[in-house]
Amino acid sequence: MELTGAEIAIRCLQEEGVEYIFGYPGGAVLHIYDALFEQDKVKHILVRHEQAAVHAADGYARSSEKVGVALVTSGPGLTNAVTGIATAYMDSIPLVIISGQVPTYAIGEDAFQEVDAVGITRPCVKHNYLVKDVKDIATTIKKAFYLAKSGRPGPVLVDIPKDISNNKTEFDYPSSVSIRSYNPVGKGEIEQVKRAAKLLLEAKRPMVYSGGGVVLSGAASQLTELVRMLGFPCTNTLMGLGGYPATDKQFLGMPGMHGTYEACMAMQHCDVLIAIGARFDDRVVGNVEHFAQVPRKIIHIDIDPSSIAKRVKVDVPVVGDLKLVLEQLLVEFRNIKRKPNAKDLAAWWKQIDEWRVKGGGLRYKNSTEIIKPQFVIEKLYEITGGDAFVTSDVGQHQMWAAQYYKFNKPRRWINSGGLGTMGFGLPAAMGVQLINPGATVACVTGEGSIQMNIQELSTCKQFHLPIKLLSLNNRYLGMVRQWQEFFHGNRYSESYMDALPDFVKLAESYGHIGIRIDKPSDVEPAIKEAFSRKDDLVFMDFQTDPTENVFPMVPGGKGLSEVILSEDL
Amino acid sequence: MRHIISLLMENEAGALSRVAGLFSARGYNIESLVVAPTEDPTLSRMTIVTSGSDAVIEQINKQLNKLIDVAAVMDLSEGEHLERELMLVKVSALGQDREELKLMTDIFRGRIIDVSDKTYIIELTGTGHKLDSFLQAIDHGLILETVRTGASGIGRGGRILKL
Numbered sequence: 001m002e003l004t005g006a007e008i009a010i011r012c013l014q015e016e017g018v019e020y021i022f023g024y025p026g027g028a029v030l031h032i033y034d035a036l037f038e039q040d041k042v043k044h045i046l047v048r049h050e051q052a053a054v055h056a057a058d059g060y061a062r063s064s065e066k067v068g069v070a071l072v073t074s075g076p077g078l079t080n081a082v083t084g085i086a087t088a089y090m091d092s093i094p095l096v097i098i099s100g101q102v103p104t105y106a107i108g109e110d111a112f113q114e115v116d117a118v119g120i121t122r123p124c125v126k127h128n129y130l131v132k133d134v135k136d137i138a139t140t141i142k143k144a145f146y147l148a149k150s151g152r153p154g155p156v157l158v159d160i161p162k163d164i165s166n167n168k169t170e171f172d173y174p175s176s177v178s179i180r181s182y183n184p185v186g187k188g189e190i191e192q193v194k195r196a197a198k199l200l201l202e203a204k205r206p207m208v209y210s211g212g213g214v215v216l217s218g219a220a221s222q223l224t225e226l227v228r229m230l231g232f233p234c235t236n237t238l239m240g241l242g243g244y245p246a247t248d249k250q251f252l253g254m255p256g257m258h259g260t261y262e263a264c265m266a267m268q269h270c271d272v273l274i275a276i277g278a279r280f281d282d283r284v285v286g287n288v289e290h291f292a293q294v295p296r297k298i299i300h301i302d303i304d305p306s307s308i309a310k311r312v313k314v315d316v317p318v319v320g321d322l323k324l325v326l327e328q329l330l331v332e333f334r335n336i337k338r339k340p341n342a343k344d345l346a347a348w349w350k351q352i353d354e355w356r357v358k359g360g361g362l363r364y365k366n367s368t369e370i371i372k373p374q375f376v377i378e379k380l381y382e383i384t385g386g387d388a389f390v391t392s393d394v395g396q397h398q399m400w401a402a403q404y405y406k407f408n409k410p411r412r413w414i415n416s417g418g419l420g421t422m423g424f425g426l427p428a429a430m431g432v433q434l435i436n437p438g439a440t441v442a443c444v445t446g447e448g449s450i451q452m453n454i455q456e457l458s459t460c461k462q463f464h465l466p467i468k469l470l471s472l473n474n475r476y477l478g479m480v481r482q483w484q485e486f487f488h489g490n491r492y493s494e495s496y497m498d499a500l501p502d503f504v505k506l507a508e509s510y511g512h513i514g515i516r517i518d519k520p521s522d523v524e525p526a527i528k529e530a531f532s533r534k535d536d537l538v539f540m541d542f543q544t545d546p547t548e549n550v551f552p553m554v555p556g557g558k559g560l561s562e563v564i565l566s567e568d569l
Numbered sequence: 570m571r572h573i574i575s576l577l578m579e580n581e582a583g584a585l586s587r588v589a590g591l592f593s594a595r596g597y598n599i600e601s602l603v604v605a606p607t608e609d610p611t612l613s614r615m616t617i618v619t620s621g622s623d624a625v626i627e628q629i630n631k632q633l634n635k636l637i638d639v640a641a642v643m644d645l646s647e648g649e650h651l652e653r654e655l656m657l658v659k660v661s662a663l664g665q666d667r668e669e670l671k672l673m674t675d676i677f678r679g680r681i682i683d684v685s686d687k688t689y690i691i692e693l694t695g696t697g698h699k700l701d702s703f704l705q706a707i708d709h710g711l712i713l714e715t716v717r718t719g720a721s722g723i724g725r726g727g728r729i730l731k732l
């Protein structure tokens with residue numbers, strides 16, 4: 001039987017086992033919405049802005065190992081989605097975005113709601129397609145899913161012109177596809193693995209630096225086993241939090257701009273650094289020239305060769321899927337049966353412990369007068385037993401959440417690391433809650449960020465998503481204010497958030513519960529109350545100290561050992 | 570350093586802009602870029618002349634390989650290879666200049682492929698360096714137009730770029 005392109009597209013999603021898609025209708029996708037209407041396997045979540053559709057699909061993917069799917073119309077639908085696509089691209093999140101396009105015969109004529117979707121998204125997708133024949137829809141969607149999740153994952157866009165979605169052909173979903181010009185790697189080269197193992201055993205001051213790749217590849221248990229077997233110190237980047245349990249004594253905290261003193265110092269002063277699915281981002285190693293001043297050997301394991309030796313020189317590159325490479329390394333260590341030199345390692349741990357003391361741990365001066373934002377996160381951690389999914393927006397609140405919530409499991413910490421997209425937190429939480437029904441989902445946000453996608457409170461109402469929002473309301477674009485305080489002579493240019501809405505009333509008007517919390521003593525009861533309401537979305541508006549800054553801090557362009565500690569402690 | 574990179578890619582709409590976009594987005598130099606289909610019409614072969622530090626060239630090779638449409642990449646400058654570029658030059662050819670230009674063309678092993686009462690079109694193939702030398706050797710004032718294809722390259726002997 002012949003099906004329309006639109007019906008085929010939906011059948012493809014069914015074949016891929018897609019349970020939810022996030023989208024927003026419009027002229028160019030009306031046939032596809034028609035096909036959606038005729039079935040109930042693929043459930044559609046109607047967002048209130050296309051950016052949120054992509055972020056929701058993204059949160060869905062990050063928290064579940066699945067491919068997230070978004071559906072948007074042509075023109076403004078697609079351009080609204082671009083921020084979401086770029087966000088996913090920077091963090092290597094597997095998404096398939098289906099966009100409508102004007103009919104093929106109108107392409108290039110500046111038709112109503114026409115944009116060059118393939119052109120606009122080219123630099124921020126893993127790959128994209130414009131489908132020009134209904135016969136190509138099924139294979140193109142199959143390829144899109146394959147590309148999105150294999151190798152280094154990423155978003156793939158499929159642009160379908162309106163006439164193509166209405167033309168008919170036989171439906172035949174290929175059971176597999178291969179793309180001759182695309183061959184993602186599996187295991188690492190064994191010689192390289194052996195060299196890495198040897199170097200690690202010779203190290204006097206070893207350091208394990210793991211990133212988002214560990215989470216994406218599902219390699220957290222292999223990483224944990226390796227680090228414990230070797231007895232080495234380990235740090236997780238902002239994207240890698242949860243890859244190694246944060247409460248473990250071998251964990252040094254996060255490195256980088258707002259990392260712990262000990263993680264920064266150990267990164268700087270180690271003699272062998274093994275980078276695992278991390279990319280020496282400028283927010284992690286700071287100034288690369290400063291970083292290179294200390295001689296150290298670097299082993300870099302990554303699935304993407306272009307991530308290796310991009311910013312720093314690498315001595316032992318290993319290209320492969322982290323999970324498989326770490327398994328190879330584990331086998332190698334079991335075979336050689338040698339242990340790292342215990343004396344050297346003990347001396348190194350002694351040094352690290354001294355740094356731990358000098359850094360003083362993550363700390364802040366609590367107050368009985370005014371709510372300290374860090375205190376809110378500590379309470380959130382306690383009350384949720386460290387087991388919530390935590391999404392965040394971008395700013396100071398994001399850093400405090402990353403610092404003070406101890407993630408022991410991967411895929412629990414969901415944030416926009418690479419692009420730093422304000423407005424990510426709430427829609428991402430929607431995706432997380434849908435794929436993890438019954439789970440505790442918290443969104444840590446700021447009064448600035450939340451207003452970038454606050455309309456999604458309406459989506460949450462419609463689809464009964466009992467997310468708990470914790471807004472650390474400092475009345476400032478706090479991270480901007482902090483930089484202005486430190487580097488721009490206290491000139492707070494446009495960083496004060498004037499004319500804020502009454503967030504409690506706003507939440508209520510969307511049909512949710514709002515709580516305003518002014519006093520430190522009310523923090524704990526409010527969070528308890530909110531999380532006890534299993535079926536409700538609760539918006540907690542914490543009036544926090546507007547002057548609080550994030551510490552430690554490695555200022556932009558500085559080296560890791562130039563980290564500034566909290567000045568008033 | 571100057572590098573000449575050859576690649577095979579799917580002969581699909583948009584493949585060229587993926588390569589060109591990569592170079593501009595990441596701030597890499599393009600001195601020239603030549604592309605045309607191969608004996609297999611589903612594949613195009615591209616030759617790119619670029620320059621940069623060793624680290625930049627390494628990244629360029631890796632980033633090109635990462636493009637889904639790119640099937641194979643070879644940095645020709647890493648081994649023995651040949652380069653050729655085609656140039657067409659239209660010159661003003663009057664009186665004494667006609668003889669002079671004919672002579673130069675012969676010396677450079679070029680050909681005059683079009684003759685009018687006032688002009689010649691000279692065809693010349695060779696390395697970019699040879700083409701530059703020719704332009705320097707003739708009277709600059711006589712040049713009316715030059716068209717150059719940019720370099721194409723191929724590995725020597727057993728160095729073969731094929732799927």
Ligand SMILES: Cc1ncc(C[n+]2csc(CCOP(=O)(O)OP(=O)(O)O)c2C)c(N)n1
Binds near residue numbers: 393394422446450
């Ligand atoms: C879409 C977007 N625009 C601008 C920025 C720059 N920026 C980074 S943090 C920040 C302030 C965020 O303010 P808020 O959400 O209140 O968080 P706070 O830092 O106060 O905790 C801004 C404007 C950004 N990251 N994303």
Ligand SMILES: [Mg+2]
Binds near residue numbers: 395447448477
């Ligand atoms: Mg704020």
